[in-house]
Amino acid sequence: MLASAKVMDSLRNIGLNLYERRLWVALLAKGTASAGELSTLANVPRSRTYDILQSLAEKGFVVVQNSKPISFVAVAPEEALERVKKKQAEDLQTLQERIDELKSSSTMRELNEVFTKGLKTVIPEEITGALKGKYSVHQQLGTMFKGATQKINMVVSPEGLNEIFENHFESLKKAKERGVEIKIATTANERSADAVKALDGIAEVRNIDEKESAIAGRIMLVDGKEMVLGLTDPKTVHNTQDVAIWSKSEHATGKLFEPIFKLVWNSAKPVS
Numbered sequence: 001m002l003a004s005a006k007v008m009d010s011l012r013n014i015g016l017n018l019y020e021r022r023l024w025v026a027l028l029a030k031g032t033a034s035a036g037e038l039s040t041l042a043n044v045p046r047s048r049t050y051d052i053l054q055s056l057a058e059k060g061f062v063v064v065q066n067s068k069p070i071s072f073v074a075v076a077p078e079e080a081l082e083r084v085k086k087k088q089a090e091d092l093q094t095l096q097e098r099i100d101e102l103k104s105s106s107t108m109r110e111l112n113e114v115f116t117k118g119l120k121t122v123i124p125e126e127i128t129g130a131l132k133g134k135y136s137v138h139q140q141l142g143t144m145f146k147g148a149t150q151k152i153n154m155v156v157s158p159e160g161l162n163e164i165f166e167n168h169f170e171s172l173k174k175a176k177e178r179g180v181e182i183k184i185a186t187t188a189n190e191r192s193a194d195a196v197k198a199l200d201g202i203a204e205v206r207n208i209d210e211k212e213s214a215i216a217g218r219i220m221l222v223d224g225k226e227m228v229l230g231l232t233d234p235k236t237v238h239n240t241q242d243v244a245i246w247s248k249s250e251h252a253t254g255k256l257f258e259p260i261f262k263l264v265w266n267s268a269k270p271v272s
Helices: 005-013 018-030 035-042 046-059 077-103 106-119 134-147 158-177 190-199 250-267
Strands: 032-034 062-065 071-074 128-132 151-156 181-186 204-207 219-222 226-230 243-247
Touching (some): 005 018, 018 032, 018 046, 035 046, 046 062, 046 071, 046 077, 134 158, 134 226, 151 158, 151 250, 181 190
Parallel strands (some): 181 204
Antiparallel strands (some): 128 243, 151 219
């Protein structure tokens, strides 16, 4: 192996697949080489090597040399990473512009019509799914908070309260301005003191007494119609392994979890 497993893992973390990693490291070791030479050195199928090297060139990792046979020149690692970073930023900007154009186009109106018609054939209880990874959970919560019209009720841990503050403060603030009532029950302590202070005036926060209540988890309810229920303890799993259930079941949200929230809320005390 030309590079350590740690190096190869780091390259995977920036989006290079196995063959891309092998070929780039092999080219760094050679400086310049043909596709055939790199195929052998990197143990990559010859039929795939040329296309992968062309892809690496487009990303900024290598330079194509106009020779016979065609050769590839390695770009210094630091310079390559800067090129990739710049290209990613440019691609993101282009994508954002295309999305904004799409949102204001007739295409979006047609997509919304298709979606609306599809919803008419689905009962709310069927709109349920699993959310895996903390990023997905907070994406869904963001959508729910933005669409709230009446109330947002939450039961969260101190760490969960910090995450709510860090990821959704602006959405909750706007919800409050729309007249949405926000209640948060948590086990308040020094770890969440800053979040409690920042949310004052936006949400009513109450403290759950750990000695009197055995409830520990994450329950987020919006308008009595939609919920996210945490299934894992974020403190014991990696961010990517966090799992929650999202549902638009009014029965489960309004008839089961809202009463549970009220029990917790009524037994909790205002945070002074």
